[in-house]
Amino acid sequence: MSPTTSKDLRVVIVGAGFCGLTAAIECKLRGMHPILIEAYPGPSSHGDLLDFVKNAGRVFESWDGGKIGRRLMAAGVNAAKHLEFFNAQDVLLRRDPWPQANDEDCVYAGHRGEMHRIVHEYAVEVGVDMRFSRRVARYLDTDSARGVVVNGPDGEETIFGDVVLACDGPRSLARSQLLNLPDTKVNSGYAIFRAYFNITDEMRQLPAFSDMIQEGEDRVRFWVGRDMHGFIYTWNHGRDCAWVLTHLDDADIAETWSFPGKREDVVRYLREAGFPPIWHEVLGATPADRIIDYKLVWRDPIPTWLSGSKKCAVMGDAAHCHLPTSAQGACQAVEDAVTAAICLQKCNGNVAEGLQVFERIRFNRSHVIHQASILTRNIYHKNDWTPDLVEEYPDSLIIPFYPWITNFDVFANAEEHYESLLEDVRSGKQGTLEQLALPAGGDYSAMLLEKRAPEEKREELPRASVVQVQS
Ligand SMILES: Cc1cc2nc3c(=O)[nH]c(=O)nc-3n(C[C@H](O)[C@H](O)[C@H](O)COP(=O)(O)OP(=O)(O)OC[C@H]3O[C@@H](n4cnc5c(N)ncnc54)[C@H](O)[C@@H]3O)c2cc1C
Secondary structure (H helix, E strand, O other): OOOOOHHHOEEEEEOOOHHHHHHHHHHHHOOOEEEEEOOOOOOOOOOOEEEEOHHHHHHHHOHHHHHHHHHHHHHOOOOEEEEEEEEOOOOEEEEEEOOOOOHHHOOEEEEHHHHHHHHHHHHHHHOOEEEOOOEEEEEEEOOOOEEEEEEEOOEEEEEEEOEEEEOOOOOOOHHHHOOOOOOOEEEEEEEEEEEEEEOOOOHHHOOOHHHHOOOOOEEEEEEEEOOEEEEEEEEOOOOEEEEEEEEEOOOOOOOOOEEEOOHHHHHHHHHHHOOOHHHHHHHHHOOHHHOEEEEEEEEOOOOOOEOOOOOEEEOHHHOOOOOHHHOOHHHHHHHHHHHHHHHHHHOOOOHHHHHHHHHHHHHHHHHHHHHHHHHHHHHHHOOOOOHHHHHHOOOOOOOOOOHHHHOOOHHHHHHHHHHHHHHHHHHOOOOOHHHHOOOOOOOOHHHOOHHHOOHHHHHHHHHHOOOOOOO
């Protein structure tokens, strides 16, 4: 029998990434019964850099009277003053204030694995029912039953729920099984070399790298060249370093897209792009087993996030797999998670209505941000950046943290729009999902280098429809 109040809802959540963990915590805090299922045996420590800015950071800040925010802040890049941009010739192009200046900014940047551990610990604290080492083999979505069939240590098991939230990441099984979508994985043509390691005393002697290793100050630097850009972060009193290098890549990827990286391959790319000595030093200092070659997969936007019954949804990277240049993939996953929990709380047990409202709140905003990751990458990569060009187009070589993105209050937004969108759902208002959903709230047109008729304008806007979607 379906529950009559949201308090009784059994919410099956697949995937304990930031999307699934946040959804489970937010559902639990709202009195529901989330069951979180994850294929890995525990919280994953993998990954290197991840930045949460205020639109997601305010969610962490809202937990346990701000304690989770404090923990994330303590673990992250909290003592940087600037974000500095350089070109391949190591010429300083711009220096922006580093946003994580104080608690109110709710900006948490640092090692993904460490931040994931902190959020996982909070899920344990609030009592989320977490079931690790269980891989979902089948999603169920019939009139009478919703749930998942999992393979785990005790063999096959079926877990039923009133609603299923599939936060199963870019390789989502739910997309094909719940939405009947063919796999539309597209090789983006780019890949990332990435690494995280502890800085040793020996590394502190390296002439160029030593400039980035400071006892009292974290450093965040960005280099951009033709078809390549990269970040180096140092933090934790000069003890931790992470770097990511995005480059053109012609490998024909299959389902696996994360491989051990080869130092000689990175050297080749650095040489071709003429990147400065600091990159060679940092690469030379990186333990070989820490270099990862991560192929960037792009997923085209999907027409709906809901299953046929409208009682199951895909969310996070399963719904919108951003390129890292949006700098918003995880932040948008967190927004999805909170919005879904609020809609389920408000739906009085009618999860099909609740999820339809959820989708209409989230669709356009997430879509525009997802799509802009291509535009942003091309603006970085398809121009020869000099101080003069930056001066001429100061809004182009930036991390696009516009106020409409970062100052967004996901809690207030869902509360504000729930009732009117529910009315639309109930009245059967007609239109495409883009027309029925809330406007995105902004666009990225300020980044365009207008006078240059840039390649990104010709090639990417029609496909990405970045400035065409209503805002
Ligand atoms: C190099 C890089 C840098 C990035 N930087 C940023 C950044 O600065 N800011 C930002 O906001 N975003 C960033 N992103 C994007 C961000 O990492 C992702 O958007 C985000 O982590 C997606 O979270 P998710 O929970 O949706 O998916 P995932 O983290 O992929 O989690 C999915 C989970 O589902 C589990 N799973 C999958 N299938 C099954 C199954 N069948 N059964 C059980 N479990 C299953 C997986 O094991 C996994 O734990 C970056 C991405 C990259 C690659």
